[in-house]
Amino acid sequence: MRLDASTPLPTGTLSRMPVVNSESRRARSGNRRDEAARVAVLHAADDLLVEHGFGALTIEAIARRAGVAKQTIYRWWPSKVEILLDTLIEDSDKHVPVPTGEVTADGVRDYLRGFARFLTGDPAGKVLLTLIAQAQHDPGTAGSFHERYLGPRRDQERDLLARALDAGVIAPRLGLDEVVDALVGPIVYRALVGAAVPDALVDALVDDLLRPRPES
Amino acid sequence: MRLDASTPLPTGTLSRMPVVNSESRRARSGNRRDEAARVAVLHAADDLLVEHGFGALTIEAIARRAGVAKQTIYRWWPSKVEILLDTLIEDSDKHVPVPTGEVTADGVRDYLRGFARFLTGDPAGKVLLTLIAQAQHDPGTAGSFHERYLGPRRDQERDLLARALDAGVIAPRLGLDEVVDALVGPIVYRALVGAAVPDALVDALVDDLLRPRPES
Amino acid sequence: MRLDASTPLPTGTLSRMPVVNSESRRARSGNRRDEAARVAVLHAADDLLVEHGFGALTIEAIARRAGVAKQTIYRWWPSKVEILLDTLIEDSDKHVPVPTGEVTADGVRDYLRGFARFLTGDPAGKVLLTLIAQAQHDPGTAGSFHERYLGPRRDQERDLLARALDAGVIAPRLGLDEVVDALVGPIVYRALVGAAVPDALVDALVDDLLRPRPES
Amino acid sequence: MRLDASTPLPTGTLSRMPVVNSESRRARSGNRRDEAARVAVLHAADDLLVEHGFGALTIEAIARRAGVAKQTIYRWWPSKVEILLDTLIEDSDKHVPVPTGEVTADGVRDYLRGFARFLTGDPAGKVLLTLIAQAQHDPGTAGSFHERYLGPRRDQERDLLARALDAGVIAPRLGLDEVVDALVGPIVYRALVGAAVPDALVDALVDDLLRPRPES
DNA sequence: GTGTAATCGAGACGGTACGTCGAGTCTTCAG
DNA sequence: CTGAAGACTCGACGTACCGTCTCGATTACAC
Structure with a gap:
C-alpha cells in the first residue's frame, strides 16, 4: 500500500519526469508537477481511509495530512475517488x-x-x-x-x-x-x-x- | 416501493394510529406521532434516491420534499440510513x-x-x-x-x-x-x-x- | 463605538424582540434572531477594522472573533460593508x-x-x-x-x-x-x-x- | 490616460531603453527591461479599473490582459497600487x-x-x-x-x-x-x-x- | 374543564467541508 | 539576465448540510 516517490506518474499523460535529481529532494515546486506532493496525497488518502474511514476522507483532511494545498489536489485530481483509484x-x-x-x-x-x-x-x-x-x-x-x-x-x-x-x-x-x-x-x-x-x-x-x- | 399510510409504523414502538381521520388530513399535529409525516418522509427519501442519487439524499432535502421539519426526522430516525432500511x-x-x-x-x-x-x-x-x-x-x-x-x-x-x-x-x-x-x-x-x-x-x-x- | 445588546435591531424590519429575559442571557438561539450574535458581529467588525485595518476585515475573521458561524453573518448582512454601515x-x-x-x-x-x-x-x-x-x-x-x-x-x-x-x-x-x-x-x-x-x-x-x- | 512606449520609465532606475529596435518589436525579451511589457501592464491596469472597477483589478487579471507573466509584474512593481500611481x-x-x-x-x-x-x-x-x-x-x-x-x-x-x-x-x-x-x-x-x-x-x-x- | 405533555412546522444557531479564486513565491526554459 | 509559463502554499470566498436548539401552535390524555 506504500508508494515511493520513484514510481511514475499515473495521472494524466505528462508522466515523464526529468529523472528527478537523484539526491536532493530540495528542489521543490517550479514549473513541473511536484512528484513529492503527488505521493504525499496518495499516502494521505490511503492512511485516512484505513485509519478513520471514508467519512473522514475529505479533500481538506487529505490536504492537511499531506501538507499540501487544496488547490494542488484539485489541479491534478477531479475528485477524491480518482485519488483512491490511483x-x-x-x-x-x-x-x-x-x-x-x-x-x-x-x-x-x-x-x-x-x-x-x-x-x-x-x-x-x-x-x-x-x-x-x-x-x-x-x-x-x-x-x-x-x-x-x-x-x-x-x-x-x-x-x-x-x-x-x-x-x-x-x-x-x-x-x-x-x-x-x-x-x-x-x-x-x-x-x-x-x-x-x-x-x-x-x-x-x-x-x-x-x-x-x-x-x- | 410505495408505502401507504395504512402500513404499520416500523420505527419505534408506538406503532398503531388512531385510524387516521377518515375525512381529512387537516387535523395536523397533536400528541401522537403523525403517520402522514412518517410516510411522507419514507416516500421523499425513496424518490430522492431514485431520482437524484444518494448524493442528493440529505436530511434537509428529505425534509423539504416531505414538507416536514428537520426535527421531525431527527426525532424518529437516528440517521438517513435507517429511513432507507425502513x-x-x-x-x-x-x-x-x-x-x-x-x-x-x-x-x-x-x-x-x-x-x-x-x-x-x-x-x-x-x-x-x-x-x-x-x-x-x-x-x-x-x-x-x-x-x-x-x-x-x-x-x-x-x-x-x-x-x-x-x-x-x-x-x-x-x-x-x-x-x-x-x-x-x-x-x-x-x-x-x-x-x-x-x-x-x-x-x-x-x-x-x-x-x-x-x-x- | 460600543453597542449594547439592548439597542434595537437595525437590520431588516423584524426589529421587535420579545423583551429578552432581563436576566439570564442563557436562552440562546431558537427560531428568532439572536440579538447577542448580532451585537457580537458589529463589535467584532469594529474592532478588527480599528486594530488591523480594512485588509483584515474578512467575513471569516469577523465570524471567528465574534464567535459566530459565517452563515449567521451571511444570513443577515449582504456584505461586510453593511455591517460597517450598521x-x-x-x-x-x-x-x-x-x-x-x-x-x-x-x-x-x-x-x-x-x-x-x-x-x-x-x-x-x-x-x-x-x-x-x-x-x-x-x-x-x-x-x-x-x-x-x-x-x-x-x-x-x-x-x-x-x-x-x-x-x-x-x-x-x-x-x-x-x-x-x-x-x-x-x-x-x-x-x-x-x-x-x-x-x-x-x-x-x-x-x-x-x-x-x-x-x- | 494612454501611455505610449516612448515615455520614459518612471519605475526603478534603469529607465533608458536601447532606443527600441526601430524596425521591430519582434526581438522580444533579452537582458534589458522590456518596455513593451511595462506599457502593456500600465494599460491593462488602467483598462481593467475603468471597465470593471477596482474589484477586478487583480495582479492575475492584469497579467492576463497584458499578456505578461505575473512574475514580470512582481519584479517591477511592489504592488498594484504603484502601477496605478505610475x-x-x-x-x-x-x-x-x-x-x-x-x-x-x-x-x-x-x-x-x-x-x-x-x-x-x-x-x-x-x-x-x-x-x-x-x-x-x-x-x-x-x-x-x-x-x-x-x-x-x-x-x-x-x-x-x-x-x-x-x-x-x-x-x-x-x-x-x-x-x-x-x-x-x-x-x-x-x-x-x-x-x-x-x-x-x-x-x-x-x-x-x-x-x-x-x-x- | 383544564392543565400537562408530546407533537409538528419553522427556522436560527455553531460548525465543517465544499470547490474556486487570487496572492505572492519559486523554478524551468527559451531568447 | 530577461520574460512567459505555470506549479506551489496559503487563506478567504460564498454555499450547502450537519445536528442542536427554541419557538408558537396544536392536540390528546389525566386529573
Whole structure:
C-alpha cells in the first residue's frame, strides 16, 4: 500500500519526469508537477481511509495530512475517488497481479486465494471495497472505476481462465464470463458484508466450478 | 416501493394510529406521532434516491420534499440510513418474499430469479445496493443493516435451502453457507458493477451448484 | 463605538424582540434572531477594522472573533460593508447628532467641530472614512452608503443650515448645498489625507463662509 | 490616460531603453527591461479599473490582459497600487498641470475648473479617486501616494496661490493651507460621493474665498 | 374543564467541508 | 539576465448540510 516517490506518474499523460535529481529532494515546486506532493496525497488518502474511514476522507483532511494545498489536489485530481483509484491500481497490480504466461489449476486457485486475502486482509483491499461502494452513489465514480480498474482487470481474469481452459487444466460447465462472476462474486460479496473468505471456501468454489468431473 | 399510510409504523414502538381521520388530513399535529409525516418522509427519501442519487439524499432535502421539519426526522430516525432500511424492509418483503412451506427445485430457482430482477430492475433494489455501499463507509450503517435486514434474510435463505435439501430436490456439493454465497454472491456482485443478471445466468448457477449429478 | 445588546435591531424590519429575559442571557438561539450574535458581529467588525485595518476585515475573521458561524453573518448582512454601515449609523447618531430645534451660530460651529473630531479622533470615524473609500471601489457599497447614511445626514445638515439662515444667525453668500460642501468637504478631505482638522480651521471656514459681513 | 512606449520609465532606475529596435518589436525579451511589457501592464491596469472597477483589478487579471507573466509584474512593481500611481502621475501632469509662471485670478479659477473636470469626467480621474480610497485601507498605499503624488502636487498648488497672492490677484482671508483645503476639499469630496462639480460651484468657491472684498 | 405533555412546522444557531479564486513565491526554459 | 509559463502554499470566498436548539401552535390524555 506504500508508494515511493520513484514510481511514475499515473495521472494524466505528462508522466515523464526529468529523472528527478537523484539526491536532493530540495528542489521543490517550479514549473513541473511536484512528484513529492503527488505521493504525499496518495499516502494521505490511503492512511485516512484505513485509519478513520471514508467519512473522514475529505479533500481538506487529505490536504492537511499531506501538507499540501487544496488547490494542488484539485489541479491534478477531479475528485477524491480518482485519488483512491490511483492508489488502488498501483497496489492491486503489486499485491495481487493476475498471473500471466503458463497457467495451472493451482495457479488459478492461488490467484483467487490471494485476491480474497487482498480484499479482506490488506488495507489496500479496503480501497477496492470503498470504490465499489462509492460507485453505487455516484455515476461518475462508476464510470472511471469501470474504465480504469474493473474492466481491465476482468479482461485479465477472463484471459487467465481462457488460457487455463486451453491448457486443459480446468473444465468449467459454465461460460467464461459466468465463471468469472461465479468465482469472484462470492468472494467480493462476502468481503462486502464483512464476512471472512477462508481458503477453504475459495477451494470449494474452484473445485465445484472448475474441476473436471471424474465421470466417464 | 410505495408505502401507504395504512402500513404499520416500523420505527419505534408506538406503532398503531388512531385510524387516521377518515375525512381529512387537516387535523395536523397533536400528541401522537403523525403517520402522514412518517410516510411522507419514507416516500421523499425513496424518490430522492431514485431520482437524484444518494448524493442528493440529505436530511434537509428529505425534509423539504416531505414538507416536514428537520426535527421531525431527527426525532424518529437516528440517521438517513435507517429511513432507507425502513423502506427496504417493507419493500423487499413485499416484492421478493423468501418462499416458505413446501419447496421445489423450481421454487429455489424462481426465488433467485426474482431476487435478481429486484436488484437490477426494481427501484427498491437500488435501496439495497445503496445500503450495501453505505455499510462500507460507516460502521453504524453496517451494524443496523446486518441486524435488521441482512441477517434475518440470510437466515431465511439458508432455511429455504435446508428445506430443499431435506426434500431431496437439490444436491449441493458445498455446505449450506457456501451455497448461499455462491448463489447470491454473483447476483449481487453483477448488480453492484452495473451488469445485467439474466435468468440464464441464474439458471446456470443453480444448475451447476444445486443439481444432482447424473453420475452413476 | 460600543453597542449594547439592548439597542434595537437595525437590520431588516423584524426589529421587535420579545423583551429578552432581563436576566439570564442563557436562552440562546431558537427560531428568532439572536440579538447577542448580532451585537457580537458589529463589535467584532469594529474592532478588527480599528486594530488591523480594512485588509483584515474578512467575513471569516469577523465570524471567528465574534464567535459566530459565517452563515449567521451571511444570513443577515449582504456584505461586510453593511455591517460597517450598521455600526456607523448607530455610532454617528450617538456621537455627533445633527442638532435639532433652535439653532445658533455657535451651534453650527460646534457641530462641525464635533464632526471633525469624530472623523479624526473617534474610532467610529474610521468607519466613515472606510465606507467613503469602499464606495469608490464598489457601486453596491456606494448605493447603500448614500441611501442609508450620506443622504439622510446631508438632508439633516442642509436643514440645520436652513434653520440657521431663517433665524438670521448665519449669512452665507453661497447656496445651501454649496455651503454644505464648502464646510464638510474640507473636513472630510483633510481626514482622508490623514491631516488633522484643528478647531481653528473649522472656525475659519465657518467665519469665512457663514458670518455676516460687517459692511453696512 | 494612454501611455505610449516612448515615455520614459518612471519605475526603478534603469529607465533608458536601447532606443527600441526601430524596425521591430519582434526581438522580444533579452537582458534589458522590456518596455513593451511595462506599457502593456500600465494599460491593462488602467483598462481593467475603468471597465470593471477596482474589484477586478487583480495582479492575475492584469497579467492576463497584458499578456505578461505575473512574475514580470512582481519584479517591477511592489504592488498594484504603484502601477496605478505610475499612470496617475503621468496622466495628471498631462491633463491638469498646475500652472507655472505668471498667474491671474482667471488662471487659478481655470485650474480648479480643469481639476474638477479631471476628477469627474476623465477616466484618469478615477485613478486618483481610487488611490485616495485605497490609501484609507492600506498604510503602505497611503505612504507612497502622499510621497509620490499628493505631497508634490499640494506644494505646487500652494505655490500657485502664493504667487497669485503676491501678484495681488487674490485676497483670501484664510491662510494659504486653509485656502488650499477650502478649495480642493469640496471638489474632491463631491467627486468622492459621486456628485457633479459644475463650473458654477467652482466659481462660487473661488469668488467667496479668494475675491477681494469690495468693502470700503 | 383544564392543565400537562408530546407533537409538528419553522427556522436560527455553531460548525465543517465544499470547490474556486487570487496572492505572492519559486523554478524551468527559451531568447 | 530577461520574460512567459505555470506549479506551489496559503487563506478567504460564498454555499450547502450537519445536528442542536427554541419557538408558537396544536392536540390528546389525566386529573
